[in-house]
Amino acid sequence: MLKKEQNDYITQTGPGTPMGELFRCYWLPVLLSEELPEPDCPPVRVKILSERMVAFRDTEGKLGLIDEFCAHRGPSLWFGRNEECGLRCPYHGWKFDVNGQCVEVPSEPVESGYAKKIKLKSYPLIEKGGVLWTYMGPPERRPPEPEYEFCAVPLKQTYSSKRLQECNWLQAMEGGIDSSHVSFLHRGDLHNDPLFKGAAGNKYNLGDLSPVFEVVESPGGLLIGARRNAEDDQYYWRITPFVMPCYTGVPPRGDHPMHGHFWVPIDDHSCWAWSYDYHPTRDLTDDEVAAMKDGKGVHVKNIPGTYIPLANKTNDYLMDRAAQKAGRTFSGIAGIGMQDASLQESMGPVCDRTKENLVGTDNGIIMARHRLMRAAKALAEKGTIPPGVDVEHHKVRQAALLLKRDVPYAEGAKEALKAKKGVRQTSV
Amino acid sequence: MLSESARMSTAHEAGFRIQEPNSKQRSIKVIALDPSSAVLVDQIAKDGWSGASFFTSLSFATQKNPDSASDGSVQAWLNDLAGRALDLMSEVSTCDFVVVVTCAGEDARAVTIIADACALYHKSLVSLVVPQEGMSEQDVEISLKHLRPHSRMLVVAQGIDYIEVMLSALRAG
Ligand code: FES
Ligand SMILES: [Fe+2]
Numbered sequence: 001m002l003k004k005e006q007n008d009y010i011t012q013t014g015p016g017t018p019m020g021e022l023f024r025c026y027w028l029p030v031l032l033s034e035e036l037p038e039p040d041c042p043p044v045r046v047k048i049l050s051e052r053m054v055a056f057r058d059t060e061g062k063l064g065l066i067d068e069f070c071a072h073r074g075p076s077l078w079f080g081r082n083e084e085c086g087l088r089c090p091y092h093g094w095k096f097d098v099n100g101q102c103v104e105v106p107s108e109p110v111e112s113g114y115a116k117k118i119k120l121k122s123y124p125l126i127e128k129g130g131v132l133w134t135y136m137g138p139p140e141r142r143p144p145e146p147e148y149e150f151c152a153v154p155l156k157q158t159y160s161s162k163r164l165q166e167c168n169w170l171q172a173m174e175g176g177i178d179s180s181h182v183s184f185l186h187r188g189d190l191h192n193d194p195l196f197k198g199a200a201g202n203k204y205n206l207g208d209l210s211p212v213f214e215v216v217e218s219p220g221g222l223l224i225g226a227r228r229n230a231e232d233d234q235y236y237w238r239i240t241p242f243v244m245p246c247y248t249g250v251p252p253r254g255d256h257p258m259h260g261h262f263w264v265p266i267d268d269h270s271c272w273a274w275s276y277d278y279h280p281t282r283d284l285t286d287d288e289v290a291a292m293k294d295g296k297g298v299h300v301k302n303i304p305g306t307y308i309p310l311a312n313k314t315n316d317y318l319m320d321r322a323a324q325k326a327g328r329t330f331s332g333i334a335g336i337g338m339q340d341a342s343l344q345e346s347m348g349p350v351c352d353r354t355k356e357n358l359v360g361t362d363n364g365i366i367m368a369r370h371r372l373m374r375a376a377k378a379l380a381e382k383g384t385i386p387p388g389v390d391v392e393h394h395k396v397r398q399a400a401l402l403l404k405r406d407v408p409y410a411e412g413a414k415e416a417l418k419a420k421k422g423v424r425q426t427s428v
Numbered sequence: 429m430l431s432e433s434a435r436m437s438t439a440h441e442a443g444f445r446i447q448e449p450n451s452k453q454r455s456i457k458v459i460a461l462d463p464s465s466a467v468l469v470d471q472i473a474k475d476g477w478s479g480a481s482f483f484t485s486l487s488f489a490t491q492k493n494p495d496s497a498s499d500g501s502v503q504a505w506l507n508d509l510a511g512r513a514l515d516l517m518s519e520v521s522t523c524d525f526v527v528v529v530t531c532a533g534e535d536a537r538a539v540t541i542i543a544d545a546c547a548l549y550h551k552s553l554v555s556l557v558v559p560q561e562g563m564s565e566q567d568v569e570i571s572l573k574h575l576r577p578h579s580r581m582l583v584v585a586q587g588i589d590y591i592e593v594m595l596s597a598l599r600a601g
Binding site: 001317345346352367 | 430431432433434436437438439441442445450451525527552553554565568569572573576579580581582583584585586589590593594596597598599
């Protein structure tokens with residue numbers, strides 16, 4: 001459990017909050033490239049870390065992420081005209097460039113220099129791996145660009161999707177490091193999902209329902225190992241990396257692409273659940289991409305034209321009691337992503353952690369919270385740059401492997417946990 | 429038409445959560461496996477935890493404790509901070525779970541006897557390894573190797589900070 005003050009501290013990410021300041025140390029995924037597909041395309045409203053912005057790609061292809069509201073009388077620039085290297089407010093024609101600089105105030109003579117005095121807050125927006133990323137902290141602390149393997153491999157080897165999740169980011173992220181729920185909540189899907197099935201490792205998951213866990217701190221966050229018994233005096237290890245503040249990897253299965261998530265706060269009551277899938281050494285197949293687009297694996301089928309899941313709280317997540325009873329799904333909800341999201345949203349907009357009763361196997365979650373709060377405190381008090389900013393921390397891989405029982409796990413899995421260009425993932 | 433889920437998951441509805449406590453006081457036994465970790469455990473214990481009791485060492489005796497719940501096959505004694513020796517078996521039998529603490533590289537073999545008691549009474553065992561100043565990765569591995577076969581959860585955690593955080597997260601406070 002957390003005390004009320006601790007729960008507030010760790011869940012609130014708006015401007016000026018300690019966790020908000022922590023999040024403002026990192027590049028965060030904001031939009032899919034497909035949302036700003038070409039120069040002068042329609043602008044997109046963005047809310048991240050409780051700040052409202054509008055993103056656009058200008059005539060020259062430059063990306064901008066600026067304050068949503070026109071500096072003149074305050075309408076949303078989402079109604080703006082994206083033309084001739086700037087976003088023009090349709091009300092009185094003021095125009096802003098990708099840096100938020102006002103470049104035209106039609107009512108005033110150009111010579112007056114009035115436009116130069118007007119500037120909207122803006123943040124850098126960069127494109128990497130089919131994803132647009134922003135950094136919302138002070139310019140002097142701007143870190144190098146993200147180097148997570150999923151956004152570093154060629155585009156044909158990677159696929160990302162996002163979905164709206166209507167609850168605080170932390171309860172969503174905690175699902176990503178809560179390895180002990182998999183054998184229950186997702187047990188129906190290991191055999192059926194095209195992006196999981198057929199892996200040799202699946203038999204260990206289903207054969208040993210009470211794994212034991214090991215949690216160790218890594219330079220960028222945590223490694224959470226789940227260990228199950230396997231034949232020939234071996235252990236089957238599944239190792240989940242967490243990189244601060246909100247990146248989680250899912251240990252792979254067979255030669256299926258590797259997947260994981262980013263959990264990005266929109267405001268304190270909602271977040272974007274980002275899901276990536278990539279293969280380190282080969283292009284994704286057409287079938288794999290089709291399955292991902294169809295909401296299989298960690299992805300979710302969204303309402304066409306939106307990033308809102310088709311199964312959502314307004315339709316009771318399409319609860320299927322017959323499937324639940326028959327054991328086709330454990331919770332009655334179809335698909336891994338929505339199995340998680342439905343339960344997490346049902347906790348309420350911000351989970352009341354004063355009421356939870358954690359057990360020993362929840363130490364991954366306890367440690368993640370501890371590290372986040374400790375880092376936020378060190379940043380606030382001493383200006384310490386938190387773990388996960390250094391791009392070396394991004395180069396961690398999830399892994400699934402068999403190790404002899406007497407092989408030290410740190411040694412046996414050491415290479416498997418490093419992202420290495422052109423080297424296949426370690427997976428059973 | 430809004431579904432029940434949509435209605436029930438609003439911030440407003442969260443306000444109607446029943447406020448009655450949903451759990452009873454925990455009883456956690458925290459046991460130091462070696463002299464270095466005993467120093468840490470001793471320090472943590474000073475904060476006063478209503479749901480945890482702390483033991484700084486393990487000793488063995490030949491005669492049976494008259495108050496013991498055990499059959500006498502394992503005669504191990506836990507020494508608490510007040511200098512009392514309490515029977516391991518009865519301590520474990522009445523607790524919710526056991527946390528053992530060891531400093532990396534120290535001799536953590538006493539865990540086996542505690543693990544036996546946990547197995548007998550079906551209690552889960554959480555093991556914490558605390559890295560020490562100047563220790564190597566091998567030191568941590570030695571500790572892990574001793575603890576791994578017995579622990580349901582094994583954590584490598586910096587300093588007493590984390591132990592306190594964990595105890596409070598587990599409602600030992
Ligand atoms: S059983 Fe774990 S949340 Fe209910
Ligand atoms: Fe899950």
